[in-house]
Amino acid sequence: MAAVTASLLPRMSLPAFSYSTRWVTFHTRIFSPRLLPALSLAVPGVSLNLPALLGDIWESVLRAVPKKKTSHAKKRHRQMAGKALEDVHGLCECSGCGATKRSHRLCQNCLRDMRQIWRENDSESANKPSVGKPAPLTDVRLALLHQTHLKTATVVSPRDCVKMSKQYLTAHTVDDAHITDIFSLAVTPKAVLSAGGSSTLHVHDTTVPSYPLKQSISDAHKLGCHHICTSRDGKVAASAGFGGEVKLWALNELTGEWSSSGEITGPSVKPGEVWALALSENGSYLASTTNDGRVNVWNIAGETRTKIQEYETASAGSGSFGMSVDLSRDGKYTASGHQNGSVYIFNNDTGRILYSLSGLAKPVRSVAFSPASTRLAAAGDAGIIALYDMKHGEHVGNLTGHSSWITTTDWSDTGEYLLSGSMDGKVKVWSVESLTCVATHTETDKALWAVRWLPKTSKCEMFCTGGANRSLSFYREATGI
Template sequence: MALAAPTMRMASSASLHPRLVNPFSTSRIQFRMQNVALPLFPSLTLAVPVGLQLGLPPLGSILEDIWESVLKAVPKKKTSHMKKRHRQMAGKALKDVTSLCKCPACGEIKRMHYLCPNCAATHPAEIFSLAPTPTAVLSASGSSSLVVHDTTQATFPLQQTIPNAHKLGCHHICTARGGLGNIAASVGFGGEIKVWSIPKSEDGGSSNKEWSLQWELAPTKTGGGDVWAVALSADEGYLACTTSDGRIHVWDIQAQEKIQTYETGARGSGSFAMAVDLSRDGRLTASGHESGGVYVFNNDAGRMVYSLSGLSKPVRTVAFSPGCKRLAAAGNAGVIAVYDMEHGEHVGNLTAPSSRPAWITSLDWNDTGEYLLTASLDGKVKVWDAGRSVCVATHSETDTALWSARWLPKTERALGPGMGKSELFCAAGASRSITFYREATGS
């Protein structure tokens, strides 16, 4: 039994498209129809078309060529030169990095105001907090280690790394503003508080010896919320910490015992206390809360003296001025509220004109109380003139979030050529690097 061969009506080669005929007419061997016997059924033969006399390629080859041409015709997602130029003229293009210099230590090219990556070890995670001392700056990040950089040298070299300080990372670290720089406190994501100390030198200041753990306060399992923010008194004798249930605890560091607890609502039901600060004279404690509330407590009387208004969004940072006459508070509202501590009055706001102000994550007064330093989530560091209530400098070298900005104490000698005996400040955040600036001039 034989199957009839299929009949095909073919057009002449002249009527076919040249791309479909010419490339294959000379390169393919022409075959005729022939009968092929099936091995399993000898009595059956099958007429199989294995070639074409006119030189027409197989249907699969034709479809393959058509599909290839279709793919080539599909437009690719490429940005045209005109569109790139339009974005550049609109100020949206990537800007060239021109603020480069040579590292004075190793000679490698690095970005200005940044630690040299070849000389200083950087954090492997975001830096959440900075704590300055007269001779160094401590930094804490999402990694388990604390890092100490020497601020008495122009290159800010790495002085010490404290490994395994907090197993789950550290979100807050503090030192005493105006203190000797011998005590530091840090809080880990596990809820533990650790107090670090450095041996005192003969003149009462900090020596060049390394930081070591003095005592640890384990996380509270029952009867209290998780610890969040911490602050030290200027004499380095007392530690204040906030909790997630709105309470503020004050500890005696030498006695290692709790001496005071402040409530901001019904017992255990207060709003999340996100920030805390102690006045330099040790008389007042201030706290900022998720509800937008700002509370001030008198440590001598052991009670609340002011419940301050002015902010309706979460408060992430509070800071007393050096003379304890002003309190600044800021947070998600993007506004810096300033309060008078003599009468508990809201005396003004510091704000830059913007349709959507960024969250302010850090506040710090300089040693004279003239300038206020802020860091925000839009990657900008701003210096404010407290007397005129205006921003006098803005630095935006990064587009990533900044979590902390701190003034460094004035040095007794120039750190390097052109640096002078002036105040410095530093900032850090999601870029995992520490940036140093000089004065409020932006250099």
């Protein structure tokens, strides 16, 4: 009996337990066994430690009953209550199919098309015999989903997809072309003009594979030159120095050498009065930006060289620094990029602002019109190249891939490719049609300040780069010729 009671009540103290056992034994001997069961007579002994026993029993009951658990996600939601961002209910246009969708959400139409393509590919692979290596995926409809809806009508073949990548080889490198950084490049059908922090302009001959130095123009700018540009026919050039002066240069077609043809700034010019430069197609007009946001257009065809237009981007003296400028080849538009990220398009016929473009919130270091004057490329510290349509002033696409500031851009002669250079020393070639990078070269880890396509005089394309490494690098397309 004692063993059974000890197993039922393990928490009872030894003295109390022994006392109750003796008491039960005494009474069972006196009274008849028919009165009460022996086990019930242990109640007085149990009642001695009842509070402690009930506490342990209640604790075991609580442990046995399952509790309602709260998931980690729900706890996290409660913690973030009142602190998380509001749900976005705005609508936007899908860049793949053009349908209306919720912002920051995947397009359901594109997802449905992709699932259908995947099902078709799975069924085709299931029907083919399993012997040998399975054929690679050649369906090009997946590529169409990543293109802008303006080009959904274009038929893309597998052969075109293979052509999306290009290769360029280093043709030649002119080491130490300048004693300081090369800030700007300008090209002609037969030469490359380079300008840097020194006072000398250099001219390299591009008709010879070694690209020799053909001419050095000494004391062109005492404080150095930051911008140089040429007309498309290669007969007129203009350069701007850190002292604020702008000088014009003319080509002697017989000797192939350049000589000064005058200045457009007077003796009272101040530093920063003229920054970026751009010449028109025939070299008759010159556009320049100022430190207060103005854009000036000069007529340099005559001997007087007068200012014929002055565009304002803000109230007098409060505009943002004009960091880049370009003139369209058809002469209709003037574009300027500014330090506050603004891009302005002016109509040269009416003398009024045509578009104020958005999309870049950081300084715009380069603006460039396409050869057909239908697109504008703008790039800068944001690390992307924004493309705009000139017919309606719409933002039609972005070229992303640079990891640093983009300092310069240039269109190819056909308008099919766009060239860009950045502060990380990388030069990229972009396909404007597919909005993808088709080639990347890294010759140096220093900044590239200027990249230019060379006029296409042979079967292969070529471009030139210059920057903080003080060298000129020439690249040609790997065509096997």
